[in-house]
Amino acid sequence: MSATEEPQKLYAAREPVFPKRVKGRFRNLKWVIMIVTLGIYYVTPWIRWDRGPDLPNQAVLLDLANRRFFFFWIEIWPHEFYFVAGLLIMAGLGLFLFTSALGRVWCGYSCPQTVWTDLFFTVERWIEGDRNARLRLWNAKWDFTKWRLRLTKWVVWLLIAVATGGAWVFYFADAPTLLVQLVTGQAAFVAYTTIGILTATTFVFGGFMREQVCIYMCPWPRIQAAMMDEDTITVAYRDWRGEPRGKGKDRENLGDCIDCNACVNVCPVGIDIRDGQQLECITCALCIDACDDIMAKIGKPRGLIDYMALTDEANERAGNPKKNVWKHIFRLRTIIYTVLWSSIGIGLTVLLFIRSDIDVTVAPVRNPQFVTLSDGSIRNTYDVRIRNMTNQETDFRVTVTADAAFAVELEGVPGDTVTVAVDSTQLQRVYVIAPPGSAAADGNLTDIRLWVEDLSTTTRTYEDTTFFGRDIE
Amino acid sequence: MIEDHKKHPEEQKLMAGDPDTTGHSWDGIKEFNNPLPRWWLWTFYATIAWAVVYTVLYPAWPLVNGATPGILGFSTRANVAEDIQRFDDMNADIRTRITEVELAAINPEANPDLYNYAIQGGAATFATWCSQCHGSGAAGVQASGYPNLLDDDWLWGGTIDDIHATISHGIRNEDDPMARYSQMTAFEGLLSDEEIASVVQYVRNISGQEADAALVEAGATVYADNCAACHLDDGTGDRYLGAPNLTDAIWLYGGSEEAIEYTVRNARFGVMPPWSAEASAAGRLSEAEVRSVAVYVHSLGGGE
Numbered sequence: 001m002s003a004t005e006e007p008q009k010l011y012a013a014r015e016p017v018f019p020k021r022v023k024g025r026f027r028n029l030k031w032v033i034m035i036v037t038l039g040i041y042y043v044t045p046w047i048r049w050d051r052g053p054d055l056p057n058q059a060v061l062l063d064l065a066n067r068r069f070f071f072f073w074i075e076i077w078p079h080e081f082y083f084v085a086g087l088l089i090m091a092g093l094g095l096f097l098f099t100s101a102l103g104r105v106w107c108g109y110s111c112p113q114t115v116w117t118d119l120f121f122t123v124e125r126w127i128e129g130d131r132n133a134r135l136r137l138w139n140a141k142w143d144f145t146k147w148r149l150r151l152t153k154w155v156v157w158l159l160i161a162v163a164t165g166g167a168w169v170f171y172f173a174d175a176p177t178l179l180v181q182l183v184t185g186q187a188a189f190v191a192y193t194t195i196g197i198l199t200a201t202t203f204v205f206g207g208f209m210r211e212q213v214c215i216y217m218c219p220w221p222r223i224q225a226a227m228m229d230e231d232t233i234t235v236a237y238r239d240w241r242g243e244p245r246g247k248g249k250d251r252e253n254l255g256d257c258i259d260c261n262a263c264v265n266v267c268p269v270g271i272d273i274r275d276g277q278q279l280e281c282i283t284c285a286l287c288i289d290a291c292d293d294i295m296a297k298i299g300k301p302r303g304l305i306d307y308m309a310l311t312d313e314a315n316e317r318a319g320n321p322k323k324n325v326w327k328h329i330f331r332l333r334t335i336i337y338t339v340l341w342s343s344i345g346i347g348l349t350v351l352l353f354i355r356s357d358i359d360v361t362v363a364p365v366r367n368p369q370f371v372t373l374s375d376g377s378i379r380n381t382y383d384v385r386i387r388n389m390t391n392q393e394t395d396f397r398v399t400v401t402a403d404a405a406f407a408v409e410l411e412g413v414p415g416d417t418v419t420v421a422v423d424s425t426q427l428q429r430v431y432v433i434a435p436p437g438s439a440a441a442d443g444n445l446t447d448i449r450l451w452v453e454d455l456s457t458t459t460r461t462y463e464d465t466t467f468f469g470r471d472i473e
Numbered sequence: 474m475i476e477d478h479k480k481h482p483e484e485q486k487l488m489a490g491d492p493d494t495t496g497h498s499w500d501g502i503k504e505f506n507n508p509l510p511r512w513w514l515w516t517f518y519a520t521i522a523w524a525v526v527y528t529v530l531y532p533a534w535p536l537v538n539g540a541t542p543g544i545l546g547f548s549t550r551a552n553v554a555e556d557i558q559r560f561d562d563m564n565a566d567i568r569t570r571i572t573e574v575e576l577a578a579i580n581p582e583a584n585p586d587l588y589n590y591a592i593q594g595g596a597a598t599f600a601t602w603c604s605q606c607h608g609s610g611a612a613g614v615q616a617s618g619y620p621n622l623l624d625d626d627w628l629w630g631g632t633i634d635d636i637h638a639t640i641s642h643g644i645r646n647e648d649d650p651m652a653r654y655s656q657m658t659a660f661e662g663l664l665s666d667e668e669i670a671s672v673v674q675y676v677r678n679i680s681g682q683e684a685d686a687a688l689v690e691a692g693a694t695v696y697a698d699n700c701a702a703c704h705l706d707d708g709t710g711d712r713y714l715g716a717p718n719l720t721d722a723i724w725l726y727g728g729s730e731e732a733i734e735y736t737v738r739n740a741r742f743g744v745m746p747p748w749s750a751e752a753s754a755a756g757r758l759s760e761a762e763v764r765s766v767a768v769y770v771h772s773l774g775g776g777e
Contacts, residue, residue, distance in 0.1 A: 365610075367608075367609060367610030367612070368608070368610050368612035371612065371623045372621075372624060372722055372723060373624055373626075373722070373723075374625050374626040374718065374721035374722055374723050375721065375722060376681070376721075376722035379623075379624075381623075381774060411772060411774060412580070412581060429774070436722070
């Protein structure tokens with residue numbers, strides 16, 4: 001009978017994780033990456049870049065209102081969105097490359113969730129002490145000391161969270177101006193809302209949800225699992241060397257693992273790597289540092305837990321020497337990814353350098369198809385949009401070339417030259433006139449080419465279109 | 474173990490050979506009595522209650538004229554009126570300024586905001602009130618008396634002030650004493666058929682079209698005696714009188730022999746209503762709208 005059996009619970013309570021402090025080469029690498037990435041994030045909006053008097057002087061700026069993206073010397077217009085698409089493709093290929101070569105290296109070192117959680121751990125350790133002290137505090141009653149420590153920690157976390165949300169909005173407006181507006185309460189509502197939301201997510205994700213974000217919320221681990229193969233480098237335990245594990249001085253029948261649990265105690269996601277590679281593991285490599293430290297103390301070679309590929313296991317079990325890590329990394333698959341990734345990168349860079357500072361679109365006005373003027377000449381009208389992407393007000397001359405002779409007039413502007421303000425698009429009505437009795441005037445279709453020339457640099461561009469004569473069907 | 478399986482009460486009854494049925498039976502097939510789930514039933518009751526509350530609060534029940542208004546006083550029509558009023562209020566300042574400046578000053582250099590408003594607003598007004606005759610592209614209807622506003626030929630003048638006056642007062646209407654007015658004589662009966670045929674050839678000749686050379690010379694005399702008073706000696710017309718230029722390539726009613734002959738015999742009498750509500754009782758547009766349309770038409774390629 002199963003009547004007395006407790007029904008299986010569908011909800012498993014979270015086991016709190018109290019990672020111990022660890023020192024070592026991978027920990028040092030993580031410190032460097034944390035400082036560099038956080039530094040880039042917080043400092044970038046404050047870098048200035050002179051683009052002349054009429055353009056913003058912020059080096060990196062996403063100007064949503066004017067639909068411009070400024071990145072140092074590069075300015076991207078909305079019609080150049082293919083650059084963004086190209087960058088996204090590069091990001092995708094980069095993910096393929098790094099995942100197939102180094103597994104979840106993104107998760108372990110540079111994912112914002114990892115970096116900020118690491119920062120929050122550091123604060124927590126600094127205020128509440130290392131693993132054992134935090135475990136004691138967790139089980140302690142809510143007395144004055146616990147409240148004091150917890151509140152201090154939360155306040156520091158909250159300050160970091162506000163700074164995180166605050167830095168984000170500076171990418172979308174002039175940073176010094178916005179800072180003053182934010183402090184004096186004059187910034188846009190959306191700025192405060194954005195800061196509020198990002199503060200809340202940083203505080204909650206970094207302080208409380210932590211590894212649960214990676215395990216339950218993030219799609220990356222699932223996608224990445226599909227991109228790993230037997231040569232992908234992951235963090236693994238050499239159980240053929242460590243087992244059977246055991247404590248004690250008599251190591252006659254025991255492996256190298258002394259079952260000290262150092263690898264488990266430092267793990268930020270609360271797993272035992274000796275159970276094998278598992279979904280929760282973000283390959284932060286802190287267990288490698290912890291185990292290397294123990295191996296050094298007991299006089300054994302490092303690498304009981306190490307970066308390894310799946311093929312290493314069979315290889316090493318067979319007694320063969322260790323395979324060099326680089327031989328795992330440089331293989332056909334990763335080379336193909338690298339070639340694809342860099343060709344798109346080179347392509348985008350070339351495009352960036354050959355793109356023109358002027359851009360012209362021509363829309364023939366076909367209602368009516370043509371206009372007869374009093375002297376019998378035939379006029380066609382074209383809506384010409386001229387984008388001035390230079391950093392100064394520029395004069396553009398509009399001319400037409402064709403097999404036949406045409407005259408060009410501009411609406412509202414004497415002569416053939418139109419002035420376009422800096423960093424803007426102007427719609428100019430252009431009249432192309434075929435003289436009376438000419439083949440173009442009395443004929444059907446004539447191909448014409450409209451030229452727009454930047455008079456300051458004499459660069460010019462053209463657009464092909466057609467001229468309708470009075471015989472048009 | 475199957476006997477441990479806990480059965481649903483209905484299933485137990487069924488197994489016991491005593492299913493709860495509705496009593497309906499077709500060819501021995503019985504219908505089980507499966508009542509609606511309780512949550513569904515309560516949701517259904519809730520929607521009924523909601524519907525009752527809704528019909529009290531919002532317009533709902535149709536009556537002979539209209540419907541029950543609902544106690545919240547909600548009306549989509551009133552919302553639209555409110556929206557229109559809001560935009561009118563936002564534009565009030567610019568509309569006042571448009572009526573205060575010189576017409577010629579509404580240009581991109583002097584008043585870019587007024588110009589932009591006039592072009593956009595003028596295009597909308599044109600599409601609503603003018604396009605029926607002049608076409609959505611303002612090209613009129615060729616050879617049918619609806620003038621093309623894009624070309625450089627103007628019966629009553631193509632400066633912005635001329636265009637404004639024409640739109641304000643209209644042409645040959647009886648609603649506005651200030652309307653542009655001219656009336657050509659219908660020469661049917663006044664001139665002989667030969668004289669009419671010759672003057673038609675003369676007019677085709679001075680406008681650069683093919684003409685019967687034998688008749689042109691006789692036509693010149695007929696023209697000088699009957700037409701030159703208004704169309705002038707050289708045939709270039711007179712804008713003060715609204716007499717069209719006969720030497721150019723543009724013909725309001727067509728330049729073929731038949732069309733010109735019809736014009737000479739019967740004359741033409743195209744009309745346009747007055748649009749300015751300030752200038753005439755029949756006008757439908759505000760001064761700001763009339764001015765906007767004038768600026769818009771002037772910008773279409775024919776403005777002088």
